[in-house]
Amino acid sequence: MDQLNDSVVTEFVLLGLAQSLGMQFFLSFFFSLFYLGIILGNLFIVFTVILDPHLHSPMYFLLANLSVIDVGLSSTTVPRMISDLFTDCKVISFHNCMIQMFFIHVMGGVEMGLLIAMAYDRYTAICKPLHYLTIMNPKMCMLLVVAAWVIGVIHAVSQFVFVINLPFCGPNNVGSFYCDFPRVIKLACMDTYRLEFVVTANSGFISMGTFFFLIVSYIFILVTVRQHSSNDLSRAFFTLSAHITVVVLFFAPCMFLYVWPFPAKSLDKFFAIVDFVVTPVLNPAIYTLRNKDMKVAMRRLSRQVVSSREMN
Ligand SMILES: *[C@@H]1O[C@H](CO)[C@@H](O)[C@H](O)[C@H]1NC(C)=O
Numbered sequence: 404m405d406q407l408n409d410s411v412v413t414e415f416v417l418l419g420l421a422q423s424l425g426m427q428f429f430l431s432f433f434f435s436l437f438y439l440g441i442i443l444g445n446l447f448i449v450f451t452v453i454l455d456p457h458l459h460s461p462m463y464f465l466l467a468n469l470s471v472i473d474v475g476l477s478s479t480t481v482p483r484m485i486s487d488l489f490t491d492c493k494v495i496s497f498h499n500c501m502i503q504m505f506f507i508h509v510m511g512g513v514e515m516g517l518l519i520a521m522a523y524d525r526y527t528a529i530c531k532p533l534h535y536l537t538i539m540n541p542k543m544c545m546l547l548v549v550a551a552w553v554i555g556v557i558h559a560v561s562q563f564v565f566v567i568n569l570p571f572c573g574p575n576n577v578g579s580f581y582c583d584f585p586r587v588i589k590l591a592c593m594d595t596y597r598l599e600f601v602v603t604a605n606s607g608f609i610s611m612g613t614f615f616f617l618i619v620s621y622i623f624i625l626v627t628v629r630q631h632s633s634n635d636l637s638r639a640f641f642t643l644s645a646h647i648t649v650v651v652l653f654f655a656p657c658m659f660l661y662v663w664p665f666p667a668k669s670l671d672k673f674f675a676i677v678d679f680v681v682t683p684v685l686n687p688a689i690y691t692l693r694n695k696d697m698k699v700a701m702r703r704l705s706r707q708v709v710s711s712r713e714m715n
Pocket of ligand 1: 449452453461464465467471541544545549706
């Protein structure tokens with residue numbers, strides 16, 4: 404018999420984030436504000452980088468790409484989370500649940516790839532300054548971005564193929580406010596121990612490995628700078644601390660969600676919110692408010708907008 408015929412579950416039930424009406428209003432206000440901030444802040448970065456020729460360098464192209472992914476990542480869950488706050492019956496169709504899981508991992512995987520690319524870009528700029536422009540040429544830059552997308556898609560597909568054919572025959576309470584592999588797998592009507600290991604390995608160990616790899620790379624860059632001159636150290640540290648902050652903020656929740664063997668109910672909701680709501684809004688803040696070139700470019704851009712308006 405076809406495996407698909409076994410599955411009678413056509414929809415999953417999501418968990419609400421708040422019970423009381425006051426809390427629902429507070430959270431929807433809070434999340435809407437953040438989501439607006441995510442969209443405006445990140446689109447602002449993308450337009451500033453595209454419109455200002457001074458920012459046409461690998462570092463800013465990668466940053467703009469990261470902004471696009473941040474919007475994508477939060478859009479996989481936040482709009483639904485806001486609208487679900489006010490519905491009593493939080494059901495998600497089987498298809499939408501699968502689509503949500505798939506895109507969370509595509510976007511998460513691309514973000515991971517871009518963070519590695521950005522670390523490589525800083526390594527080249529700081530440790531091999533004379534060869535920076537020849538190494539990070541436009542072709543290389545494009546290659547890194549394409550590679551990040553390939554990583555993201557492979558990462559998502561390699562978990563998705565196991566889940567899409569699972570038999571779901573009864574229990575359909577996901578136990579979180581969005582669909583994700585660890586939770587959905589537990590609802591399948593079979594022994595999922597091995598599958599859980601696949602997901603832990605693919606999402607958990609990879610994010611843990613990438614996290615330590617990135618932290619070690621940044622320490623390596625700092626040590627290299629220190630050997631050459633102590634003057635540059637504070638400047639390099641200033642740039643790199645922004646990158647390190649983003650890396651920690653992004654990977655700490657990932658590691659907790661996928662590696663931690665005993666998921667605590669309220670804590671994992673909190674960590675998921677950090678990755679979908681807080682990190683995407685902090686990226687633009689961290690990279691722009693602390694970055695002189697970016698601030699200058701924004702001022703230039705706003706002057707242009709004002710003067711073009713005066714001419715009309
Ligand atoms: C992403 O990176 C590529 C390669 O450098 C660049 O051509 C493109 O403009 C970037 N995308 C955005 C939205 O800036």
